[in-house]
Amino acid sequence: xxxxxxxxxxxxxxxxxxxxxxxxxxxxxxxxxxxxxxxxxxxxxxxxxxxxxxxxxxxxxxxxxxxxxxxxxxxxxxxxxxxxxxxxxxxxxxxxxxxxxxxxxxxxxxxxxxxxxxxxxxxxxxxxxxxxxxxxxxxxxxxxxxxxxxxxxxxxxxxxxxxxxxxxxxxxxxxxxxxxxxxxxxxxxxxxxxxxxxxxxxxxxxxxxxxxxxxxxxxxxxxxxxxxxxxxxxxxxxxxxxxxxxxxxxxxxxxxxxxxxxxxxxxxxxxxxxxxxxxxxxxxxxxxxxxxxxxxxxxxxxxxxxxxxxxxxxxxxxxxxxxxxxxxxxxxxxxxxxxxxxxxxxxxxxxxxxxxxxxxxxxxxxxxxxxxxxxxxxxxxxxxxxxxxxxxxxxxxxxxxxxxxxxxxxxxxxxxxxxxxxxxxxxxxxxxxxxxxxxxxxxxxxxxxxxxxxxxxxxxxxxxxxxxxxxxxxxxxxxxxxxxxxxxxxxxxxxxxxxxxxxxxxxxxxxxxxxxxxxxxxxxxxxxxxxxxxxxxxxxxxxxxxxxxxxxxxxxxxxxxxxxxxxxxxxxxxxxxxxxxxxxxxxxxxxxxxxxxxxxxxxxxxxx
Amino acid sequence: xxxxxxxxxxxxxxxxxxxxxxxxxxxxxxxxxxxxxxxxxxxxxxxxxxxxxxxxxxxxxxxxxxxxxxxxxxxxxxxxxxxx
Ligand code: SF4
Numbered sequence: 280x281x282x283x284x285x286x287x288x289x290x291x292x293x294x295x296x297x298x299x300x301x302x303x304x305x306x307x308x309x310x311x312x313x314x315x316x317x318x319x320x321x322x323x324x325x326x327x328x329x330x331x332x333x334x335x336x337x338x339x340x341x342x343x344x345x346x347x348x349x350x351x352x353x354x355x356x357x358x359x360x361x362x363x364x365x366x367x368x369x370x371x372x373x374x375x376x377x378x379x380x381x382x383x384x385x386x387x388x389x390x391x392x393x394x395x396x397x398x399x400x401x402x403x404x405x406x407x408x409x410x411x412x413x414x415x416x417x418x419x420x421x422x423x424x425x426x427x428x429x430x431x432x433x434x435x436x437x438x439x440x441x442x443x444x445x446x447x448x449x450x451x452x453x454x455x456x457x458x459x460x461x462x463x464x465x466x467x468x469x470x471x472x473x474x475x476x477x478x479x480x481x482x483x484x485x486x487x488x489x490x491x492x493x494x495x496x497x498x499x500x501x502x503x504x505x506x507x508x509x510x511x512x513x514x515x516x517x518x519x520x521x522x523x524x525x526x527x528x529x530x531x532x533x534x535x536x537x538x539x540x541x542x543x544x545x546x547x548x549x550x551x552x553x554x555x556x557x558x559x560x561x562x563x564x565x566x567x568x569x570x571x572x573x574x575x576x577x578x579x580x581x582x583x584x585x586x587x588x589x590x591x592x593x594x595x596x597x598x599x600x601x602x603x604x605x606x607x608x609x610x611x612x613x614x615x616x617x618x619x620x621x622x623x624x625x626x627x628x629x630x631x632x633x634x635x636x637x638x639x640x641x642x643x644x645x646x647x648x649x650x651x652x653x654x655x656x657x658x659x660x661x662x663x664x665x666x667x668x669x670x671x672x673x674x675x676x677x678x679x680x681x682x683x684x685x686x687x688x689x690x691x692x693x694x695x696x697x698x699x700x701x702x703x704x705x706x707x708x709x710x711x712x713x714x715x716x717x718x719x720x721x722x723x724x725x726x727x728x729x730x731x732x733x734x735x736x737x738x739x740x741x742x743x744x745x746x747x748x749x750x751x752x753x754x755x756x757x758x759x760x761x762x763x764x765x766x767x768x769x770x771x772x773x774x775x776x777x778x779x780x781x782x783x784x785x786x787x788x789x790x791x792x793x794x795x796x797x798x799x800x801x802x803x804x805x806x807x808x809x810x811x812x813x814x815x816x817x818x819x820x821x822x823x824x825x826x827x828x829x830x831x832x833x834x835x836x837x838x839x840x841x842x843x844x845x846x847x848x849x850x851x852x853x854x855x856x857x858x859x860x861x862x863x864x865x866x867x868x869x870x871x872x873x874x875x876x877x878x879x880x881x882x883x884x885x886x887x
Numbered sequence: 888x889x890x891x892x893x894x895x896x897x898x899x900x901x902x903x904x905x906x907x908x909x910x911x912x913x914x915x916x917x918x919x920x921x922x923x924x925x926x927x928x929x930x931x932x933x934x935x936x937x938x939x940x941x942x943x944x945x946x947x948x949x950x951x952x953x954x955x956x957x958x959x960x961x962x963x964x965x966x967x968x969x970x971x
Contacts, residue, residue, distance in 0.1 A: 510935065511969060514897045522968060525895040529940055529963050551896075552910070747969045751938055753947075784969035849945045 280488045281343030281799035282306055283384050287407055289400060291474050292333060292392030296400070296407040301386050307802050308885065311342035313369050314775035314816040316358035316387060320367075321819060323389070326827035330360040330368075330466070331448070331473040333393035339380070339439070339479065340388075342777025346381030346487040346572075347495070349795045350503045351779035353378040353572025355462070360827065362466030362473070363450045363640065363695050364714045364738045367823045370453065370467045371742070371774055372439075373571030374460030376481065379437035381777075383483030390474060399440070399478040401431065404485055412477040419443060419633045419683075420455045421596075427480050438480045442635030445472035447685035449693035451640035451716075455632055459602025460571065463637040465715060465737050495798025502782075502791035503575055509786025515578040516568055518551035520606035520781075523719070525550050530751065531848010532724035534717060535614040536669050537646040538710050538839055541721045541848050545619025545670075549609045553621055554580070560587050564621055566600050576785050580604060582625050590626035590676045601629055607741070610719030611642025612679075616649055617669030627679040634683025640695060643716025645678055647696035647708050648688075656703045663687040707838045713738035713829065722840045722857075724850035725750035727759040730860045733834045734763065736820035743767055745783060754849065756856045760864040765810075771820075772813035815884045818868075818876050822886075831874035834861060888958035890914050892925070896966040898937060903930020916956060923952035925962065938965040 284306075286299045302319075309315045316338035328334045337359045344352040355377030361368030380388070383404050397412035415423045420442040428434050438456060445452035445468035452468030453461040462468075489495045506512045514522055527533040528546035535543040547553065554565045562585035569579030582603025584591045591597040604612075604625055612624035612631075631638040645667075651657045652667040659666065663681075665674050665688065681689025691699055696709040696716055710717045715738025722729025727746025735743040745766035749758060769789060773780045776796055778787075789806045796804040824833075835841075836855055844852045865872065869880030881887040891913050899908045906929060916925070922939060931937070939946045940963040946954050956962065 510897065510900075510933075511967070513900075514966070514968070518896065520970075522896045523970070526965050526968050529893075529895060529943070529965060530938075530945070531943070741970065745970060748967060751965070751967070752936075781970075848943060849940075 280490045280801065281347070281796070282311065283381065283386050283487070285384055285386060287385050287388045287402070289388060289390050289407070289409065290392050291390060291394040291398070291409070291476060294394070294409050296409065308812070309816060309819070310772065310775035310812050311386060312340045312345065312354065312356045312775050312777055313358065313371065313771065314812065314819070316340035316356055317367060317369065317816065317819050317823065319387065319389060320358055321823050324360065326360065326823050328360060330362045330365060330470055333474070335360050335470055337390040337467070337470050337474065338387055341377050341381040341386055342775055343800045344795060345777030346378045347489070347799060348573055349499045349778060350506055350573060350575040351571065351782050352777055353574065354774070354777050354779050355380060356774065357454050357462040357467040359467055359470045361737065362469035364465050365827060366713050366738060366829055367736050367820045368465035368467050369737055369820070370462035370464045372454070372456055372460050372462040373574070373779060374457035375572045376437040376439045376456035377777070378572035379481050379483045381483065381487055382485050383481050384485045388479070390476060393473065394475040397475045397477050399427065399476065399480060402479070402481040404483060415477050416446065417443065420635050421458060421633045423478060424458055427478060431480070433482060436480050436482050438478055440478035440635070441468045441471050442633060442683065443685065444634045444636040444683050444693065445469055448472065449636050449682065449685060450695040450698065451637040452635050453637045455635050459632045461632065461637070464639065464740065468635050489799050490801045491798050495795060498791070498794035498798045502787065502795055505786045505788070505791060506575055506782065512576055512785035515576050515781060515785050519568065519578050519580045521554060521580070521604055521609050522551045523606040524609055526751070527720060530724055531845060531850055532721045533614055534610060534710070534719060534721050536617045537615065537650045537708065538717070538721060539650070541724060541845050543614035546614060548619040549604070549613045549621055549624065554582070554604065558585060560585055564625060565603060569602070571779070574779065576781060578781055584622045584625050588622040588626070589673065590623055597626060597629055602632060604628055607719050608638045611639045612675060615642045615646040616675055618672050618675050619670070620672040623672035623676055627675050630679040630683050636683055639718055640716045641679065641682055641692070643710060644692045644696040644699055645675065647700050647710065648692055650708045651700065651703050651705060654705065656705050661688060710837050710839065711739055712836060713833050715739050721845065722836055722855045723845040723853050724754065724848050726754050726756050726856055726860070727763050729836055729840060729855040729857055730759050730763045730864060731767070733836050733857055733861065734864060736817070736824055742780060743770060745770060754853060756860050759860050760867050764864060764867050767817055768810055768813035770813070771816040772809045775812065775816055811884065815886060818880065818884055818886060821876060825875060834874060888916055888918060890916055890956055890960045890962055893961070893963045895963060896968055898964045898966045901931040901933040901937070903932055906930060920956045921952055922946060922954045922956060922962070925956060926951060935967050937967060940965065
């Protein structure tokens with residue numbers, strides 16, 4: 280068990296909701312969430328499909344540990360063909376929605392087709408129905424969550440929805456749940472919008488049955504205790520992920536001004552200390568930490584903006600507490616665009632949640648636009664009169680609003696940096712892989728991260744490999760392929776289980792994941808099986824991408840990272856050694872020289 | 888000679904007994920002091936590896952005892968953060 284063994288299939292074209300048993304043979308092979316949803320997608324769509332056509336499907340998935348008391352067991356995943364990338368999209372989120380969906384009795388919801396009118400899905404345990412989104416369409420995530428709760432007179436409904444960004448087709452629209460948690464990357468919200476699906480509202484009361492409750496509870500107790508005493512976990516709780524700002528800043532791995540620099544002179548205004556310190560008006564950005572369902576780490580930041588700050592001065596609705604800056608948003612809405620104004624970055628982050636767009640891709644796309652402006656490829660004529668110079672906090676806030684709504688030059692920024700820079704004739708200025716913008720690490724100082732970006736199945740991403748310890752030790756590339764490959768597999772398995780991968784930064788070990796799974800699920804789970812499952816998921820995603828038309832040529836990095844030496848920091852003078860690492864990575868994966876899983880590899884993984 | 892020592896992240900929680908917590912502090916050291924000696928003075932209590940940087944360059948653990956600190960150096964100690 281662990282699994283609910285039930286799928287909800289929603290045909291948006293026909294307006295029907297039907298129950299199906301979960302394919303348990305696939306569950307044993309691909310575990311759940313990211314893995315199992317990818318298996319269903321691979322079996323049910325042609326990977327060559329246009330991501331925005333009705334023939335693409337959107338799978339919302341929980342894992343076998345979602346909804347349990349395993350620490351961080353509240354994760355869910357949106358899997359589809361990505362609107363931003365054309366590759367497999369697999370975006371993970373926390374909050375309370377995933378646990379609620381699992382409690383309603385479902386492992387997966389598969390959305391297919393396209394509704395003729397905007398609708399939302401309302402689930403109360405077994406009862407699932409499509410309802411008109413009249414009065415909701417055209418409104419933001421922050422407006423519709425309370426509206427849906429009010430409509431059903433139930434404050435305990437949990438909601439995942441899209442904002443205006445997903446409606447108009449911003450390429451990196453996300454699906455936001457619980458107001459400020461998001462399945463953020465690759466344009467999963469864009470796909471949801473293309474289906475005329477505004478929201479999924481769920482109320483679940485069923486609980487989750489476990490295979491061997493005593494075994495599970497014993498394992499969960501040990502895993503949670505290990506997190507409790509871990510130094511990394513304590514840091515995550517007290518400082519959040521934004522603690523990383525000082526480290527990458529000192530190291531020279533903090534992408535700044537579209538990766539033209541790797542250290543940011545304003546980093547000290549965007550770090551954990553600044554977040555906790557009163558400003559000149561005596562206002563402190565951070566209120567407290569926050570946690571997702573069943574999480575004992577609590578890395579989330581709950582912030583509020585100084586009411587006197589220009590961004591919110593006459594807007595009381597933005598003066599309230601909401602999800603604050605994390606390391607990735609502090610980079611994307613800070614150093615990436617040269618802005619050192621914490622409240623401006625926090626405000627832009629609020630707008631990303633409200634309109635439903637990925638702050639990393641928004642910041643990366645705005646950074647590309649700012650460099651286009653710097654080199655004269657665009658002028659005020661294109662930007663609508665906005666002076667897009669580095670560090671312009673007002674421009675950041677304005678562009679966040681315009682991009683969220685799809686107005687003015689915001690519509691161009693909403694295309695993503697790849698399409699934007701191509702439009703203006705300077706494609707080399709897009710800091711992206713497979714069309715998805717970089718996360719907050721530079722691939723020259725962090726050679727392993729560079730390899731991780733290049734080989735990530737969903738495009739540039741910091742959540743697909745875990746090369747931090749190696750990268751903060753050495754820029755030598757010899758061990759990187761192994762570190763990247765093995766951690767890619769482990770993370771795929773963690774994602775598939777329904778736990779949060781931040782456990783791996785906080786004292787969680789493969790033994791903890793395996794023993795908790797073994798208690799929750801039948802079939803016998805140990806570390807070897809966990810790793811093999813992760814590897815199988817990785818190869819399945821790779822097969823999806825190959826079938827979609829991607830090739831080894833897409834496993835690359837922008838020219839800047841491959842050819843322009845890092846200007847400062849530990850890697851001063853270095854470029855990415857991707858060309859050395861990639862062949863070794865393919866070899867270790869059991870892939871051909873052109874990056875295709877060999878027949879022997881597929882057979883070993885039971886995928887042939 | 889004077890050097891500046893910075894502790895990033897939760898590094899200050901590793902400080903040895905009797906050393907007052909600080910984030911950023913100037914230290915007066917004798918000529919010829921090595922990074923290894925400075926680390927002993929600070930008495931970090933941790934089994935987990937941490938990273939040492941001198942004027943923006945990483946100094947690997949194997950040469951800490953032979954790396955001499957110079958007047959005006961900026962020394963940064965970084966805890967083992969794993970991502971975010
Ligand atoms: S560690 Fe952070 S992101 Fe992960 S489940 Fe906990 S609060 Fe959510």
